[in-house]
Structures are given as C-alpha cells and as structure tokens.
Amino acid sequence: APAAPAVQTGGREIRWRLTSSFPKSLDTIHGGAEVFAKMVSDMTDGKFQISVHAPGELVPAFGVVDAVQQGTVECGHTCGYYYFGKDETFAIDTAIPFGMNSRSLTAWMYDGKGMSLLREFFAGYNIVNFPMGNTGAQMGGWYRKEIRTPADLNGLKMRLGGFAGRVIAKLGGVPQNIPGGEIYQALERGTIDATEWVGPYDDLKLGFHKVAPFYYYPGWWEGGAQVSLYVNDKAWNDLPAEYKAIVTAAASFAHTNMQAMYDARNPIALKQLIAEGAKLNRFPREVMDAAMQARNEVYAELNETNANWRKVFSDYEAFMREQYQWIPLADGSYDQYMAAQRL
Amino acid sequence: APAAPAVQTGGREIRWRLTSSFPKSLDTIHGGAEVFAKMVSDMTDGKFQISVHAPGELVPAFGVVDAVQQGTVECGHTCGYYYFGKDETFAIDTAIPFGMNSRSLTAWMYDGKGMSLLREFFAGYNIVNFPMGNTGAQMGGWYRKEIRTPADLNGLKMRLGGFAGRVIAKLGGVPQNIPGGEIYQALERGTIDATEWVGPYDDLKLGFHKVAPFYYYPGWWEGGAQVSLYVNDKAWNDLPAEYKAIVTAAASFAHTNMQAMYDARNPIALKQLIAEGAKLNRFPREVMDAAMQARNEVYAELNETNANWRKVFSDYEAFMREQYQWIPLADGSYDQYMAAQRL
Structure with a gap:
C-alpha cells in the first residue's frame, strides 16, 4: 500500500x-x-x-x-x-x-x-x-539559637532571598545571598548561622532542621x-x-x-519535620515590629532614591492597603473559624 | 501579482x-x-x-x-x-x-x-x-433584619447556592434555589427574606443592599x-x-x-456598599456553631446514605484537616499581622 x-x-x-x-x-x-x-x-x-x-x-x-x-x-x-x-x-x-x-x-x-x-x-x-x-507565605527560617528579641538578629549571618537582606541589615543581621542548592553546606560548615528557604516541603528535602532546629514563622519578608x-x-x-x-x-x-x-x-512535611526534631516557634511580636519599622525605613529611602521603585511600589502599596482591609472579613474570619474546629 | x-x-x-x-x-x-x-x-x-x-x-x-x-x-x-x-x-x-x-x-x-x-x-x-x-470566601448574604441568634434563621426564606440549603433547612430556614439573574426581583417583591450571592463586587451590581441592608460575613457555606x-x-x-x-x-x-x-x-466595591448604606456584621459565634453542628449532622447522614459522597468526601475532609493545621502558621499569622498594620 x-x-x-x-x-x-x-x-x-x-x-x-x-x-x-x-x-x-x-x-x-x-x-x-x-x-x-x-x-x-x-x-x-x-x-x-x-x-x-x-x-x-x-x-x-x-x-x-x-x-x-x-x-x-x-x-x-x-x-x-x-x-x-x-x-x-x-x-x-x-x-x-x-x-x-x-x-x-x-x-x-x-x-x-x-x-x-x-x-x-x-x-x-x-x-x-x-x-x-x-x-x-513562607516560613521564617531555621536558626541555631532561639530568636527572642530583635537583638538576637544582631550579627546573625543569615541566608535569605535577595532583597530582604536590606531589612535584615538594618536590624544588624548579615544577609547572605546563596542559591538553594548550596545552602545546606554553608549552614553545616558554620559559614552562616541561619537560613530560610521556602516552607516545610522544600525545607525537609534540603535538611536544614538537622543543623539548625529552631523553625520560625511567618516569613515576614515573603x-x-x-x-x-x-x-x-x-x-x-x-x-x-x-x-x-x-x-x-x-x-x-x-x-x-x-x-x-x-x-x-507543606502540612504533611511539617509534621515530619516536627517528628524529626524541628522546634516550631512564632516570631515574637517585638521582632516583627522591629522588622516592620526597618522595612518602612528602607522603603522611605527607596522612594526618594529610585524612581522605578517609587512608580511601581506606590501602586503596589495602594493595592495592598485595599487588600488588607478586605482579607480579614470573608476569608480571614472563615479561616480563623475553621482552624479552631476539630475537623 | x-x-x-x-x-x-x-x-x-x-x-x-x-x-x-x-x-x-x-x-x-x-x-x-x-x-x-x-x-x-x-x-x-x-x-x-x-x-x-x-x-x-x-x-x-x-x-x-x-x-x-x-x-x-x-x-x-x-x-x-x-x-x-x-x-x-x-x-x-x-x-x-x-x-x-x-x-x-x-x-x-x-x-x-x-x-x-x-x-x-x-x-x-x-x-x-x-x-x-x-x-x-464569600460573604454571608443580605438580610432585611439582623441575625442575632440561630433562632433568627427559623422560618427565614433565603436564596442560597444549592446544597447549603440542606444545612439551612436543619436550622429551620427555608432555602430557595434561584438563579443569579432573578434574585433581586424575588427579594424586592418579598418572595424571599434574604439572599446571598458571592461578595461585594457582584453583590453591588445586583443591588441587594437597596432592599436588604444587613450584610453578614463569613459565608460559612462557601x-x-x-x-x-x-x-x-x-x-x-x-x-x-x-x-x-x-x-x-x-x-x-x-x-x-x-x-x-x-x-x-471586592475591597473597592465593599467601600461603596458601605457608603450606600450596607450594614456590615460578623455572624455571631452562636450562629456559626449552630450551623457547624447542623453541617456535621447532614454529613453524617450522607456518609450513611450516599456511597459516592462518602468516597469523595472522606478524602476531601482528610485533606482539609491537614490544611487547617497548616494555614494558621505561615499564611494565617502573616495575614493577621498585616491586617493589624496601618499600611
């Protein structure tokens, strides 16, 4: 044929x-x-x-x-x-x-x-x-020691994603921009004191809990x-x-x-991390507030010095302001109620 | 050429x-x-x-x-x-x-x-x-009168989306399944006492606030x-x-x-609704709890009587249980902090 x-x-x-x-x-x-x-x-x-x-x-x-x-x-x-x-x-x-x-x-x-x-x-x-x-929303990373006050960030050598280093630096931290594939080694060798990556599922694979067990939330920079x-x-x-x-x-x-x-x-990985020794903690309010203050200073400076930033950020911030007036209502109150139930 | x-x-x-x-x-x-x-x-x-x-x-x-x-x-x-x-x-x-x-x-x-x-x-x-x-997450709808206790749902003729009517009926309500395009007329004529649709943006277009000003959240059925x-x-x-x-x-x-x-x-529409007379309220805890109880009864019955439901719902509920152990951590605590700021 x-x-x-x-x-x-x-x-x-x-x-x-x-x-x-x-x-x-x-x-x-x-x-x-x-x-x-x-x-x-x-x-x-x-x-x-x-x-x-x-x-x-x-x-x-x-x-x-x-x-x-x-x-x-x-x-x-x-x-x-x-x-x-x-x-x-x-x-x-x-x-x-x-x-x-x-x-x-x-x-x-x-x-x-x-x-x-x-x-x-x-x-x-x-x-x-x-x-x-x-x-x-990401987790706030892995630390060798507990973070109790903003002073505990002083001198801390921490890997974190890019730009957030500007805010960490204002708080006295020493930010390190290290690719995902190279973080564990740096943490294990003591080149850095702390790291964040994303959240439980990735973090479990990367194994950070084995060398820096204190696991904080939320990742206020992401x-x-x-x-x-x-x-x-x-x-x-x-x-x-x-x-x-x-x-x-x-x-x-x-x-x-x-x-x-x-x-x-993430939820399933978090349970495994805890079973393997991760110590879960919420960032103290005082640390969050100090970081928020530092963030506001960084943005005020950028609004003065970077016209590209100012143009994009001004719309971003205005949009976010509206969002956070709405989020607590339907989604926020719903999630809060559900999380308090025994499902 | x-x-x-x-x-x-x-x-x-x-x-x-x-x-x-x-x-x-x-x-x-x-x-x-x-x-x-x-x-x-x-x-x-x-x-x-x-x-x-x-x-x-x-x-x-x-x-x-x-x-x-x-x-x-x-x-x-x-x-x-x-x-x-x-x-x-x-x-x-x-x-x-x-x-x-x-x-x-x-x-x-x-x-x-x-x-x-x-x-x-x-x-x-x-x-x-x-x-x-x-x-x-949707809003909990528009009511001619305030909802203060579960008893206020008794006898209430309410339009709501499909299946939630089963739970409303357990609470003494009279659910009505009316397409989106026909709700306003039913509410205006008094065929129904209350309605929900989605949230501020759609609801503003449909105009419910003009005839039933009490606007509740969250829409626990959606x-x-x-x-x-x-x-x-x-x-x-x-x-x-x-x-x-x-x-x-x-x-x-x-x-x-x-x-x-x-x-x-939604956030922008909500402001306009409030400016036009919508009265925003959170469902009282007692109403939420009564609805949760009714929901659990309905699902227990369905687990007995509907094998399709049981098969799909058992996986759904197990997945949701994991979700609500994780949601309050990173996303929940982040949103809560942000909503409390003056942005």
Whole structure:
C-alpha cells in the first residue's frame, strides 16, 4: 500500500532553552519550569520544545537575568529579587518584606496594574515577564539559637532571598545571598548561622532542621513569593500570535500548579519535620515590629532614591492597603473559624 | 501579482457552544467563560471557536448538567452544587458548608486526589470536569433584619447556592434555589427574606443592599466556591491531543483569572456598599456553631446514605484537616499581622 501522506500540521517548529535558578531536587520550584515546558509541548503537538536546565548547566543560578537579557537563552525561571543589586524594583516581582500575600499578588498581576507596570520595567532588560509560581507565605527560617528579641538578629549571618537582606541589615543581621542548592553546606560548615528557604516541603528535602532546629514563622519578608518566567523580548516577538497565547496560558497553569503543590504538601512535611526534631516557634511580636519599622525605613529611602521603585511600589502599596482591609472579613474570619474546629 | 498561497495552518476547525449559568452582567463569573473561549481561540489562531451563551439563550440557568450530559451543547460553565438534587456529591465540586477555602480546594484539585475522584464521579454523567474559577470566601448574604441568634434563621426564606440549603433547612430556614439573574426581583417583591450571592463586587451590581441592608460575613457555606467547566465526554474524546491540552490550560487561566478579579475588585466595591448604606456584621459565634453542628449532622447522614459522597468526601475532609493545621502558621499569622498594620 502507498504510504499515507504526511499530516500537514501547521505550527512552526521552535526550540527554546530555559535556565532555572533552582536545583532539580525541588519538584515544586524547579518542577514549575518542567510543568510549563510540558504544557507548551502538549499544546503544540511537540512542535514548540523548551528544554529546562538546572543551575550551572548553561548559566549559574543567579545569572538568569543576564542570560535572558543578552539572549544567551530564550527564557529563564527565577525570582526577581535575586537581582535587586541591579535595581530594587526587581524585588517587587517576587516578594518584598511585609508585602502582599499569594492571592493578592496574583490579583495585582492579573487584574490590577502589576503586570503592565512590571512589563514596562522589565522592557529595560529586554525581558517579557510572566508570573510562574508562588510559594504562599513562607516560613521564617531555621536558626541555631532561639530568636527572642530583635537583638538576637544582631550579627546573625543569615541566608535569605535577595532583597530582604536590606531589612535584615538594618536590624544588624548579615544577609547572605546563596542559591538553594548550596545552602545546606554553608549552614553545616558554620559559614552562616541561619537560613530560610521556602516552607516545610522544600525545607525537609534540603535538611536544614538537622543543623539548625529552631523553625520560625511567618516569613515576614515573603508573604507570598512569586516565581517568574523571563522571556527574551526578541525571542518573544519572533513567536506567532498563537504561540504567545500558548506560552501565556502554560505559564499561568504552572503558576497555579506550583501554589497547589506547596499547599498540598507543606502540612504533611511539617509534621515530619516536627517528628524529626524541628522546634516550631512564632516570631515574637517585638521582632516583627522591629522588622516592620526597618522595612518602612528602607522603603522611605527607596522612594526618594529610585524612581522605578517609587512608580511601581506606590501602586503596589495602594493595592495592598485595599487588600488588607478586605482579607480579614470573608476569608480571614472563615479561616480563623475553621482552624479552631476539630475537623 | 499572483495571490499568495493560503498558509497551511494545520489545526482542525472546531466549533463548540458553551452554556453558562450566570447572567452577562457579571464580568467576573459569566466573564470567566468568555476569558476561557478567547484563550482557546487565541491559542489556535481562531480555529477552535467556543461561543458563550447566557442562561436562557440555549438552556436555562440550571439546565447545564442535563444539556452537557445529553450533548445538547459541548460544554457548560456552572456550579456543581446547583445539581445536588441529582446527587449531593455534585456539591463537593463547588463548595460545601464549612469546607475548603479557595487555595486549599485548588490544591486538592491540582495536587491532591480531588480531580481524579471527581472525574470518576462525573463520568457517570458523561462529563469531563475542570475547575474554572473560584470566588474566594464569600460573604454571608443580605438580610432585611439582623441575625442575632440561630433562632433568627427559623422560618427565614433565603436564596442560597444549592446544597447549603440542606444545612439551612436543619436550622429551620427555608432555602430557595434561584438563579443569579432573578434574585433581586424575588427579594424586592418579598418572595424571599434574604439572599446571598458571592461578595461585594457582584453583590453591588445586583443591588441587594437597596432592599436588604444587613450584610453578614463569613459565608460559612462557601469558604471558597469553585466554578466549573463541564465538557461532554464525546466532544472531549473527539478532540486532538493538543486541543485537549489547550482546553486544560485555558480553563486553568480562567480559573486563576476569576479569583484575581474577585480579589482585586471586592475591597473597592465593599467601600461603596458601605457608603450606600450596607450594614456590615460578623455572624455571631452562636450562629456559626449552630450551623457547624447542623453541617456535621447532614454529613453524617450522607456518609450513611450516599456511597459516592462518602468516597469523595472522606478524602476531601482528610485533606482539609491537614490544611487547617497548616494555614494558621505561615499564611494565617502573616495575614493577621498585616491586617493589624496601618499600611
């Protein structure tokens, strides 16, 4: 029999490389890029392929913005706040101390002015940005010693995500920006006294409780940390319109899926951490208040010195102010009631 | 000059009709289907077109499940709990009294067993289900008179969404299942004494505060009400694999977008409602406790009498139990601190 004619499937064949800031061991946050790439492939019958690369394969963990800006890779999956040294405005794309929670930040990005303001900012780096994951409110990290007063932060060498170091430094702490894959060793060797990463599910995998058992909450510097897809603008503009929509929807799917993974898995991991010796504590009110005060000072300074920050932050803060007048009502009072029940 | 050859774009041309349970005036919940249809069209260069129809155009507001099951339309956008008369298990796909909040329910659907359990259930109705929207925790509705004790619910004719009527009935209330587009008239005419819909943004549009000013929270029967896309299984199975992925991702985008719209818009609408005379009140603890007790009785009965319910609910309740041990820690304590600040 004659061979059947090849099916003419119209979409263009495209191959992209994605570099991630996150180690492969974390199926949540590294996995977000895998989920995205698979969805793009599935939606295009395999014609649009995106290969996902761990830190160091192509680019170092914190080299994602440079690599995307220069077109070394077509896209990357990272947190903006790692790059606050270039411009503090990057941090607003992830989380800023005492900033918005996961749902509010997504609301600002999807239905507020967040996306347009940040697109305008990222255009200066040849980047088109997409929300592609959120961790929810994070835990406040692992400490060798208890934190009883703000003075206990003085001189503390602590790994924490990017921009929050500015606030920790105001409190006398010594912030360290270390990629996820390298933290355990630094903590074990005593190069640092404390670390935060995300929350129970990731933290259990990274094993911090074995060397620094005091586990505090909440992570006031990450009330809802967004992870982002950054696409090189030339690569983006070269896409047909339907592939642009496909990238947008796949990023959105991965965004929601990552929050779901953290939410589903954190409670179970927390129990295991406690069984393995983690000592759970809430940050004392006095520590929270000192941090809030330091945060306000940092932001007041930035509003004076960084016009990009001021433009984006002023809308962010106004949106957040509205959010926190509403959150306690329906969702807040509901969750409070439910948490007090024996279910 | 000769005409350029037609570009060979390979995807199959498909036309579907979607029937919605929600009036066009609600850009949030009716709009969710429009967002979905546009995304599908954009991702297929217009080859896969889904027309969105308001209640009554093709099918009545509460006829969506029958129409999808019978293949009268290829798909519909509705809330499962409207159909609890067929089987109470439908309600778990939307919201059940004192059930999961928005993030937890999405986590159960995306990363827990929720999707597989509900897919199995919906297969009995020739339906493939997708989460496609959530309202967040709802408000507890509009009342002509204050609700001070559980006795004030006795004899109250109240419109509320589907299944929650079972619990209201245990408290002596008289539940009414009325589509969104017909509530105001019923309330104005005095056919009902109270109503709930969703929250400030929708409620303001529907105008309930003009006829029933007492506005209670939280909506304990809808701690996070999911809206769903129901697809006829033959129509689904007829799709090429890439269109299945496209429908999945478009539904996910619309899911997240709807929650974002509610979150962004509710706070502003609430201020306007208060300015126009809405009287905001928290349900008294005694009323909440009586409702929780009634809820537990209803679920105990269903666990005995409905095997579908028991199977899905037992996993749902176990997942929720874990969630509410975790929620107060990072997210809960963070939100509580932030809500107490002057931002």
